Amino acid sequence: MSMRFTDGDESRRLYYLPVDRVRVFLLVGAEYNGKSNSITVANSILDEKGYSMGAYRSLFLAAVSLVFAGVMSSSGDCHAWDSRNGNPTRPTHSLITNWAIDSLKDGFPELDKFRDAIIDGANAEVHELKANQKDIEIAAKYGIDLESKRVEHRGTNEGCDDIQGWWKDCHDAYRAGRKDRAYYYLGVLLHMVEDMGVPAHAHKIYHQGNLTEFDNFEFMALSNWKPDFDDINKTDPGFVEPWKYYDFSKDWTLADSPHYKDRNSFSKTWLLASKDERHLLSHRQGRTCNLVKWTLQSASKAMK
Numbered sequence: 001m002s003m004r005f006t007d008g009d010e011s012r013r014l015y016y017l018p019v020d021r022v023r024v025f026l027l028v029g030a031e032y033n034g035k036s037n038s039i040t041v042a043n044s045i046l047d048e049k050g051y052s053m054g055a056y057r058s059l060f061l062a063a064v065s066l067v068f069a070g071v072m073s074s075s076g077d078c079h080a081w082d083s084r085n086g087n088p089t090r091p092t093h094s095l096i097t098n099w100a101i102d103s104l105k106d107g108f109p110e111l112d113k114f115r116d117a118i119i120d121g122a123n124a125e126v127h128e129l130k131a132n133q134k135d136i137e138i139a140a141k142y143g144i145d146l147e148s149k150r151v152e153h154r155g156t157n158e159g160c161d162d163i164q165g166w167w168k169d170c171h172d173a174y175r176a177g178r179k180d181r182a183y184y185y186l187g188v189l190l191h192m193v194e195d196m197g198v199p200a201h202a203h204k205i206y207h208q209g210n211l212t213e214f215d216n217f218e219f220m221a222l223s224n225w226k227p228d229f230d231d232i233n234k235t236d237p238g239f240v241e242p243w244k245y246y247d248f249s250k251d252w253t254l255a256d257s258p259h260y261k262d263r264n265s266f267s268k269t270w271l272l273a274s275k276d277e278r279h280l281l282s283h284r285q286g287r288t289c290n291l292v293k294w295t296l297q298s299a300s301k302a303m304k
């Protein structure tokens with residue numbers, strides 16, 4: 001389904017999607033960086049290479065719409081930062097979580113050892129809707145009844161009302177010697193902290209990951225991984241209890257996006273985004289990575 005060609009250290013693939021009998025070609029650029037890879041769809045390639053012709057733009061918008069429609073129809077629960085069910089190629093929850101693990105693994109080798117469990121948890125969507133069957137099956141591998149836990153910890157559209165409960169499950173499992181289970185729960189906690197890095201979540205603006213109720217910022221993040229790691233304007237508050245980073249994440253996002261009041265006004269694509277919108281996306285990605293690193297560090301110390 002794809003052809004690959006390389007340009008310097010950047011790889012690109014040409015994909016085609018069979019849509020009825022018409023084949024639609026998509027140019028997708030992929031930048032590989034260690035274990036995590038980021039894929040930037042056609043708009044940023046055209047943008048970076050200086051193409052601004054209307055035809056390319058129209059082609060790109062049509063292509064993005066198709067990708068998005070495909071993502072949305074294959075999964076109704078793509079929510080906040082995209083997770084594995086909504087974006088199997090390079091879920092943002094994995095990118096953020098892997099970045100944090102990579103930053104800390106030398107000091108905390110268990111993070112690398114249990115990376116898969118953390119990433120499984122970080123991709124689980126346990127908000128106000130019933131958990132996805134795939135997520136339920138993955139959690140069952142760790143001996144967890146995910147749907148019961150979702151209800152117990154009071155999942156909400158923006159996050160959950162019992163973040164402390166997810167941490168208690170993690171800590172209890174660790175002390176009982178079930179490290180794989182503990183790290184899965186830790187992944188769920190990180191997911192919630194990560195979601196608070198999204199303006200619509202911090203502002204509690206109701207949305208879903210379907211075609212009619214999606215949030216524009218999340219739409220842009222689905223295909224643009226452009227974290228800014230050079231403008232981190234806060235330092236680690238050093239919480240001993242890792243769940244406290246949930247509110248810290250929310251407050252940081254609110255400070256970054258005081259005017260984010262509705263899910264439709266933000267641009268949907270990098271190409272059409274304003275400078276401020278691009279900054280907000282890059283800041284939120286880079287700052288959320290750092291915040292998750294602090295959370296993970298706090299949890300690793302608390303579990304010892």
Ligand SMILES: [Zn+2]
Nearest residue numbers: 079080125195
């Ligand atoms: Zn979520």
